[in-house]
Amino acid sequence: MTPLRxxxxxLKRPVFRQYDESIIEEESEERKYQPLPYHKLRYDMERQSLDAGEENSTEPKAxxxxxxxxxxDTFSSYPG
Incomplete structure (x- = not known):
């Protein structure tokens, strides 16, 4: 299996981050990349999937x- 680099x-930057317009470039990286709370991510995903016309809401688990x-599927198809 090929390791991801x-x-x-x-490495420590959260994938889902809070959006804050007030953050300027000179601000610290720590504040700039605050993780998105799980309850906010879940609420946004549910609302957006229902707004898009889905019959059921989508959750982060999906x-x-x-x-x-x-x-x-990708890595199992590589020989070796």
């Missing part, structure tokens, strides 16, 4: 499961 600066399945 990440840039050092991205995205995690889909990403894991895609990674398994």
């Amino acid at each position: 990440w840039k050092e600066e991205w 995205w995690r499961r889909g990403a894991a399945n895609a990674a398994d």
Whole structure:
């Protein structure tokens, strides 16, 4: 299996981050990359999926499961 290589600066950076217009470039990286609280992520995903016309709401678990399945399919097809 091929290991994933990440840039050092991205290792501790949350994928889902809070958006804050008041943050300017000179602000600290710590404040700039505050993680999005799970309840906010879940609420936003549910609302957006229903607004898009989905019959059922989508939760973060569905995205995690889909990403894991895609990674398994991708890496299992490589020989070696």
